[in-house]
Amino acid sequence: MKRSEINAHIREFETVLQEHCFMLPPFLSFTPEEWLAKGSEYDEIRDNALGWDLTDFGSGDFFSRGLYLITLRNGNAHEDRYPKPYAEKIMMLRGGQTCPCHFHWHKMEDIINRGGGNVIFRLWNAGADGLPDRMTPVTVHRDGRIYTVPAGEKIVIAPGESLTLHPGCYHEFTVGKADNYALIGEVSMCNDDETDNRFETPVGRFPAIEEDEPPYRLLCNEYPPAR
Numbered sequence: 001m002k003r004s005e006i007n008a009h010i011r012e013f014e015t016v017l018q019e020h021c022f023m024l025p026p027f028l029s030f031t032p033e034e035w036l037a038k039g040s041e042y043d044e045i046r047d048n049a050l051g052w053d054l055t056d057f058g059s060g061d062f063f064s065r066g067l068y069l070i071t072l073r074n075g076n077a078h079e080d081r082y083p084k085p086y087a088e089k090i091m092m093l094r095g096g097q098t099c100p101c102h103f104h105w106h107k108m109e110d111i112i113n114r115g116g117g118n119v120i121f122r123l124w125n126a127g128a129d130g131l132p133d134r135m136t137p138v139t140v141h142r143d144g145r146i147y148t149v150p151a152g153e154k155i156v157i158a159p160g161e162s163l164t165l166h167p168g169c170y171h172e173f174t175v176g177k178a179d180n181y182a183l184i185g186e187v188s189m190c191n192d193d194e195t196d197n198r199f200e201t202p203v204g205r206f207p208a209i210e211e212d213e214p215p216y217r218l219l220c221n222e223y224p225p226a227r
Contacts, residue, residue: 058204
């Protein structure tokens with residue numbers, strides 16, 4: 001992805017969040033120059049990958065397979081000094097954009113439609129071979145209601161609704177092309193993208209960036225060391 005595209009996507013995400021009166025913590029407005037001057041008091045942000053995040057999952061086609069996201073808070077199972085047992089994200093999908101099929105080995109999460117269009121989920125149990133089981137019905141946990149659906153059946157989550165996703169539950173989600181976007185929240189156990197994600201088809205995590213203009217905001221994997 002070009003840096004100019006990343007800058008534009010972040011500004012777009014900021015605008016949607018402002019329209020929904022979703023206020024962000026101060027560190028998300030730090031410029032790259034301000035980050036150069038920040039000391040170790042901000043290590044929790046650096047060490048736990050808090051902040052701006054965009055991914056095309058290695059697809060090279062962000063608007064088909066991609067995700068806008070911000071990690072707002074997160075613990076770290078690998079660091080005793082960060083014992084927080086939970087995480088929170090705010091995400092966005094544009095119409096026609098999909099987060100590809102994956103599950104988490106340990107993380108349980110609630111995915112919440114915070115506004116905009118409907119979010120369309122498909123769920124599968126993980127089979128003995130580690131791949132999605134296309135035959136076995138899936139138990140759905142949806143805002144206090146528990147029921148069963150056929151594997152891979154569409155589950156439409158309207159604004160205000162949510163799903164609870166247990167470890168080992170394959171899930172992919174998208175927003176219909178007729179909708180402009182959906183704003184999506186995540187409340188979960190600690191997030192660990194290095195060891196806890198299992199994608200049906202292996203994917204890339206952070207995009208390769210072509211530096212065609214200066215960064216507007218740093219991504220969560222780009223922070224300089226503490227001053």
